[in-house]
Amino acid sequence: MPDRSDRDHIPDVPSVSQPGGVEVIARATTVTAAASERALSTRQLAWRRFKRHKLAMGGAILLILLAVSTIVIPLISKYSYREQNLLTTLKGPSGHHLFGTDTLGRDEFTRVLYGGRISLLVGLSVAIMAGGIGAFTGAIAGFYGGVLDNILMRVTDLFLAIPFLVILIMAAKIFGGSVFDIVLILSLFFWMPEARIVRGVFLSMKEKEFVEAARASGASNSRIIFYHMLPNALGPITVIVTLGVAAAILTESALSFLGFGIQPPTPTWGNLLNDSTNVTLIAPWLVYFPGLFILITVLCVNFLGDGLRDALDPHQELKQTV
Amino acid sequence: MFRFIVRRLIYSIPVLLVASILVFVVVRASANPVAALALSPRTSPADRIRLEHELGLDKKGYQQYIAWLSHFVRGDWGKSLLSNRPVGKDIREALANSAVLGLAGVGFSLLIGVGIGVYSSLKQYSFFDHFATTGAFVGLSIPNFWFALLLQIFFGLYLTKWFHLKEPIFFIAGMQRPGTLGFHPLDRLRHLVLPALVLSVQIIAVYSRFVRASMLEVLHSDFLRTARAKGLRERRVVVRHAMRNALIPLTTQVALDVGGIAAGLIITEQIFQWPGMGKYFIDAIGAGDYPQVLPWVMVTVAFVIIFNLVADIMYAVLDPRIRYA
Numbered sequence: 149m150p151d152r153s154d155r156d157h158i159p160d161v162p163s164v165s166q167p168g169g170v171e172v173i174a175r176a177t178t179v180t181a182a183a184s185e186r187a188l189s190t191r192q193l194a195w196r197r198f199k200r201h202k203l204a205m206g207g208a209i210l211l212i213l214l215a216v217s218t219i220v221i222p223l224i225s226k227y228s229y230r231e232q233n234l235l236t237t238l239k240g241p242s243g244h245h246l247f248g249t250d251t252l253g254r255d256e257f258t259r260v261l262y263g264g265r266i267s268l269l270v271g272l273s274v275a276i277m278a279g280g281i282g283a284f285t286g287a288i289a290g291f292y293g294g295v296l297d298n299i300l301m302r303v304t305d306l307f308l309a310i311p312f313l314v315i316l317i318m319a320a321k322i323f324g325g326s327v328f329d330i331v332l333i334l335s336l337f338f339w340m341p342e343a344r345i346v347r348g349v350f351l352s353m354k355e356k357e358f359v360e361a362a363r364a365s366g367a368s369n370s371r372i373i374f375y376h377m378l379p380n381a382l383g384p385i386t387v388i389v390t391l392g393v394a395a396a397i398l399t400e401s402a403l404s405f406l407g408f409g410i411q412p413p414t415p416t417w418g419n420l421l422n423d424s425t426n427v428t429l430i431a432p433w434l435v436y437f438p439g440l441f442i443l444i445t446v447l448c449v450n451f452l453g454d455g456l457r458d459a460l461d462p463h464q465e466l467k468q469t470v
Numbered sequence: 471m472f473r474f475i476v477r478r479l480i481y482s483i484p485v486l487l488v489a490s491i492l493v494f495v496v497v498r499a500s501a502n503p504v505a506a507l508a509l510s511p512r513t514s515p516a517d518r519i520r521l522e523h524e525l526g527l528d529k530k531g532y533q534q535y536i537a538w539l540s541h542f543v544r545g546d547w548g549k550s551l552l553s554n555r556p557v558g559k560d561i562r563e564a565l566a567n568s569a570v571l572g573l574a575g576v577g578f579s580l581l582i583g584v585g586i587g588v589y590s591s592l593k594q595y596s597f598f599d600h601f602a603t604t605g606a607f608v609g610l611s612i613p614n615f616w617f618a619l620l621l622q623i624f625f626g627l628y629l630t631k632w633f634h635l636k637e638p639i640f641f642i643a644g645m646q647r648p649g650t651l652g653f654h655p656l657d658r659l660r661h662l663v664l665p666a667l668v669l670s671v672q673i674i675a676v677y678s679r680f681v682r683a684s685m686l687e688v689l690h691s692d693f694l695r696t697a698r699a700k701g702l703r704e705r706r707v708v709v710r711h712a713m714r715n716a717l718i719p720l721t722t723q724v725a726l727d728v729g730g731i732a733a734g735l736i737i738t739e740q741i742f743q744w745p746g747m748g749k750y751f752i753d754a755i756g757a758g759d760y761p762q763v764l765p766w767v768m769v770t771v772a773f774v775i776i777f778n779l780v781a782d783i784m785y786a787v788l789d790p791r792i793r794y795a
Binding site: 425443446 | 614
């Protein structure tokens with residue numbers, strides 16, 4: 149559970165919780181306590197708040213472990229992810245094959261970790277690309293306002309109104325199923341929450357003194373946007389991009405599970421599960437492990453995002469996007 | 471209010487148009503029904519040209535779109551390339567099936583989600599509250615198709631094995647026993663339970679957090695203190711005063727979710743072979759049956775837009791502080 153040790157000091161703070169579920173009650177006390185010791189930089193304060201969030205710390209550590217093991221898997225495993233052995237098909241988990249073997253006798257353990265490589269890569273790249281598109285759109289819309297804002301927001305609404313899984317499926321069918329294609333297609337449909345949040349931050353920041361000061365000293369619009377305002381919006385952007393990783397991993401796996409995502413023989417958690425659908429009742433271990441990895445990864449990323457929200461963005465109330 | 475509704479409806483027309491153009495381009499790029507015939511030695515080039523002419527594929531792209539649109543708005547939604555059945559009728563059936571599944575899922579989620587949310591807010595920071603918070607995280611993080619597979623394994627494999635059942639308690643695929651005619655409520659229910667459960671996991675997680683947050687906000691408001699000061703029983707304070715206000719924002723969320731039913735059940739329906747909109751779409755895409763895809767997308771987008779509007783209207787009706795000009 150998130151740390152709530154000092155809730156007793158301020159019992160009736162109306163904690164408006166995020167759906168993510170952790171309240172920012174500890175904020176006030178942390179800040180004053182820290183200030184009395186010695187002056188801490190914003191970054192140090194954020195790190196303090198993050199460390200208090202046990203689940204986020206745990207999630208971060210687990211994610212690092214997972215990422216490292218997907219990278220070093222060729223060194224650990226004596227099987228390759230595509231090495232078939234038709235004499236040992238559909239064997240249950242054992243000492244030789246930790247997670248059993250699939251219909252072609254391939255080692256499921258190796259395949260799940262290799263799949264993790266792709267799934268994590270896709271999740272991260274999609275979130276970062278979508279974050280970039282969204283931040284840019286939101287920044288422009290929020291900064292300039294008026295007609296431009298109106299147009300950009302209507303485009304955002306349009307993208308939100310179209311059932312995006314539908315478009316994803318159709319786009320994936322046309323453009324094929326390489327990793328790069330899927331990343332591109334997913335990114336095009338993941339930037340809307342980022343755009344809305346960045347726009348909101350920019351709207352509230354536009355009238356602040358430091359922006360006026362920058363303008364008075366002759367900074368151009370683009371300099372104000374990218375050097376003065378965007379760094380101040382990095383907190384909320386980091387949070388939403390992190391949560392975007394979770395959503396992207398889930399969506400990629402769903403897409404690949406339906407057979408429209410990344411195509412075999414490249415394993416991802418989604419298409420490993422797709423492979424298992426014909427043998428669900430004969431070889432249930434092929435269902436358990438890839439799904440468990442998705443669940444753990446997404447859970448860790450969500451905890452991490454929650455911790456980052458507490459740490460970086462204590463004033464902002466973000467809408468849940470997962 | 472009336473003007474607001476009319477204006478919103480008018481605004482939604484361009485959205486529908488743009489969506490239809492987008493989908494038209496994508497669909498036309500992804501599927502060419504005549505291309506497959508070109509490979510077949512049994513069709514002559516003359517036949518191909520005749521078919522192209524019949525389907526209007528020899529016209530320019532924008533002419534094809536306008537032809538399709540003018541038929542569509544007049545209610546002629548075309549026929550399936552494969553079955554030659556009118557698309558409108560098939561979509562209506564699929565929509566009804568999806569509605570059964572979706573409403574069952576959302577209804578169940580409402581019951582459980584509101585229950586968990588309200589109780590969590592009353593016992594803030596209790597064991598139950600912490601448990602519900604963690605549970606909500608898991609509910610949001612679990613891939614629903616994986617959860618569906620787990621349920622299928624549990625009910626289809628283990629439960630039948632352990633208890634030597636002739637058939638699963640809850641069936642793991644389909645909407646009714648194959649070959650049955652007519653409506654058998656118990657049979658339908660046994661098919662409905664698992665997909666509805668899969669559907670509700672995520673929704674329960676969202677609703678419980680949502681209700682908890684808005685309940686906590688209301689519980690700390692002045693009018694609740696007044697209600698208690700008047701000497702009302704706690705039960706009445708919670709149900710009549712707190713819940714009535716706290717649940718208003720939820721109606722918006724529910725309306726949006728109901729609007730999404732038309733398109734949002736793709737994965738669940740596919741796994742459980744539920745003959746609703748989602749399965750219809752996947753089948754149509756898989757077969758390259760594009761006359762089915764276009765009206766399908768129009769219907770789903772229209773549903774999203776309409777229920778967005780319903781959400782706003784309900785909010786205004788329920789909460790007199792909200793005024794739309």
